[in-house]
Ligand code: ADP
């Protein structure tokens with residue numbers, strides 16, 4: 001099979017893809033053609049690359065890799081409140097393995113179709129397994145959720161339970177049995193697209209949790225401090241952090257550390273004014289996966305740093321999250 005047969009067979013589904021009307025021309029020409037969003041809206045663009053051995057374990061189920069390759073990109077759209085328009089896919093494949101490609105595209109297109117995000121182009125080459133998606137979305141300029149909009153006094157919220165994906169990574173790395181529910185969280189993250197859009201006009205700032213709560217909150221604080229011209233920090237209530245039920249068997253502090261510093265959860269972290277508290281607390285959004293409302297975990301405060309508060313103990317500083325270059 002040559003490159004073009006491979007594209008035809010596995011990636012080009014013709015017009016047969018659910019999605020918005022903005023795709024004028026998809027796979028097959030030199031470029032895809034997308035219609036610009038309506039006036040007052042912007043195009044949101046994000047790329048994420050998944051490399052075998054770094055972002056997923058060798059031997060991970062192909063359908064899970066297909067799902068995750070797109071999910072991490074859709075999660076970036078969710079974090080800004082954008083609606084998917086389409087995506088491109090660049091793949092390097094060591095061999096043409098029909099079983100693997102069949103599984104990969106099944107996982108990929110199931111998620112794409114669920115969110116109406118058609119594959120509009122890409123690139124295909126031979127090489128060590130590497131998958132890169134660029135996703136395009138549509139977002140209203142006036143209310144787009146950026147990282148730099150948090151202000152002192154804002155409530156801090158997360159969209160769901162944390163720490164399960166990191167627990168799966170830790171167990172895999174140790175060679176221990178991996179809890180299937182934890183593995184599901186690691187392999188099939190749930191992009192919170194409907195929630196992100198519901199937060200337009202309610203939240204001041206948002207980010208998706210790819211690197212861990214501590215580190216990603218640090219990004220929000222840094223960007224918002226710079227924009228607002230005064231140092232901002234956060235106080236988190238230890239009791240309020242939604243530790244994933246999968247971690248129930250662990251020592252409480254170990255589980256809390258995974259929830260604070262584990263990556264790959266792809267829940268949303270967002271800051272919102274007090275005036276929005278009641279409405280946000282009542283947001284029960286299906287998002288194709290879960291139905292629990294967001295959880296309020298703390299407050300944005302003046303002065304730098306993140307502090308963890310627990311009854312009867314002194315406040316503890318919380319450090320930053322995962323950095324791909326830190327271990328090298
Ligand atoms: P070009 O040489 O003009 O860059 P290619 O020969 O690389 O184009 O690709 C031919 C067509 O197939 C293009 O429309 C491209 O977007 C699409 N394509 C290539 N690889 C993929 C892929 N993995 N997924 C989706 N579309 C792809």
Ligand code: MG
Pocket residue numbers: 029030
């Ligand atoms: Mg060309």
